[in-house]
Amino acid sequence: MKEKIAQLLAQVSDLKCKTAKEVEEARVRLLGKKGEITRLFEEFREYPSERKKEFGRALNELKQAAAAKIEELKSSIGSETESAGPKEDLSMPGTPFELGSRHPVSIVRQEVVDLFRKFGYDVAEGPEIEDDYHVFGALNFPLNHPARDMQDTFFVSTGHPNPLLLRTHTSSVQVRVMESMKLPIRVICPGRVFRNEAISARAHCIFHQVEGLYIDEHVTFADLKQAILLFAREMFGPDAAIRMRPSFFPFTEPSSEVDVNCNICKGKGCNVCKGTGWLEILGCGMVDPNVLEASGIDSKKYSGFAFGMGLERIAMLKWQVNDLRHYFENDLRFLSEFETSIEV
Numbered sequence: 066m067k068e069k070i071a072q073l074l075a076q077v078s079d080l081k082c083k084t085a086k087e088v089e090e091a092r093v094r095l096l097g098k099k100g101e102i103t104r105l106f107e108e109f110r111e112y113p114s115e116r117k118k119e120f121g122r123a124l125n126e127l128k129q130a131a132a133a134k135i136e137e138l139k140s141s142i143g144s145e146t147e148s149a150g151p152k153e154d155l156s157m158p159g160t161p162f163e164l165g166s167r168h169p170v171s172i173v174r175q176e177v178v179d180l181f182r183k184f185g186y187d188v189a190e191g192p193e194i195e196d197d198y199h200v201f202g203a204l205n206f207p208l209n210h211p212a213r214d215m216q217d218t219f220f221v222s223t224g225h226p227n228p229l230l231l232r233t234h235t236s237s238v239q240v241r242v243m244e245s246m247k248l249p250i251r252v253i254c255p256g257r258v259f260r261n262e263a264i265s266a267r268a269h270c271i272f273h274q275v276e277g278l279y280i281d282e283h284v285t286f287a288d289l290k291q292a293i294l295l296f297a298r299e300m301f302g303p304d305a306a307i308r309m310r311p312s313f314f315p316f317t318e319p320s321s322e323v324d325v326n327c328n329i330c331k332g333k334g335c336n337v338c339k340g341t342g343w344l345e346i347l348g349c350g351m352v353d354p355n356v357l358e359a360s361g362i363d364s365k366k367y368s369g370f371a372f373g374m375g376l377e378r379i380a381m382l383k384w385q386v387n388d389l390r391h392y393f394e395n396d397l398r399f400l401s402e403f404e405t406s407i408e409v
C-alpha cells in the first residue's frame with residue numbers, strides 16, 4: 066500500500082494534460098468510481114485498525130493532491146481556450162450601420178411634386194382600388210371602349226354595373242377632385258397604377274404616375290404648352306425642348322403626346338431615342354367638356370387642361386436606365402446607385 070501511494074503521488078504531480086477531455090479522463094482514472102485511488106480506499110477499508118493508522122493520512126493526502134491537480138489542470142486549460150481568441154478591444158469604434166436610401170422612383174416623384182408645388186399646384190391622392198365609374202365612366206370612356214377590357218385592367222369584382230378594379234391611371238383622382246373641390250382647380254395626383262400587361266424592359270403591370278389638372282375660366286392650349294415646357298426645362302435642364310404630337314384620349318380634346326429632346330445624344334439620334342432625337346414623356350390635352358359636365362362643372366364657363374406621365378419613364382431618362390424591371394427587383398446594387406442616405 067505504501068508503495069502504491071507513493072507511485073500514484075508521483076503520477077499525480079507529473080500529470081500533464083492538453084485538453085479538457087484528457088483532464089476528465091485522468092480524473093476518471095484516479096478518482097472515478099473504479100479509479101485507482103478509489104480502489105485503494107476500498108482496500109484500506111478492509112485493513113485492521115492498527116494498519117489503518119499507518120496509511121490513513123497518506124491516502125487522504127493523495128486524494129486531496131489528485132483532486133487539487135485536476136482542478137488546477139481544468140482551470141489552466143479553460144483560461145487558455147479563452148485567451149486563444151482575440152481579446153475585445155473596447156476602444157474600437159462601433160460597427161457602422163448602413164442608412165437606407167430613397168428609391169429612384171420616390172426621388173423623381175418628389176422632384177416632380179416639388180416642381181408643380183412651386184407652380185401653385187396642390188397634391189391629391191385617392192384609392193388604388195377604384196370603381197369603374199371613376200376610372201372610366203366619368204372620363205368619357207364609351208361602355209364598349211377596349212380600355213375596359215380584361216386585357217388592360219385587373220378587375221377586383223365583375224358582374225356589377227360599377228365593378229371594382231385596380232386603377233389603370235390616377236385620372237380617377239382627378240375625377241374625385243372635380244367632384245369635391247371648389248373651382249379653380251390646380252392639382253397633381255401622384256400614385257401607383259396597375260395594368261394587365263406582360264412584364265418587359267419597357268412595360269410593367271405596376272408603375273407610378275403623376276397626373277395634373279388645371280381648371281379655370283379661359284384656360285387654353287397655350288397655357289398647357291407653356292406649363293409642359295416649364296416642367297421639361299426644370300426637370301431636364303434649360304436646353305430642353307418639347308414637341309407635341311396629336312393623339313387621342315377619351316377624356317381630352319384635343320389630345321397630344323409630348324416628346325422631349327433626347328438629352329443623351331442632344332438630338333443627334335442614339336439607341337435610347339431610337340435614332341429620332343426625341344423621347345416621349347407624357348400625354349395631355351384639353352379636358353373634354355363631357356368630362357367637366359359629368360362632374361357638375363359648367364363647360365361653357367370653365368375649361369381646363371390635364372396631363373399624365375409615368376415616373377419610371379422619367380427616371381429612365383434621367384438616369385439612362387434602359388430596363389424598367391430594375392425599378393421593381395429591389396437589387397441593392399442598383400438601388401444604392403442613387404442616393405447614399407436619407408436626409409433627416
Ligand code: PHE
Pocket residue numbers: 233234235236276314317348349350371372373374
Ligand atoms: N391618363 C392617361 C394615361 O394613363 C394620361 C393622360 C392624362 C393623358 C391626362 C391626357 C391627359 O395614359
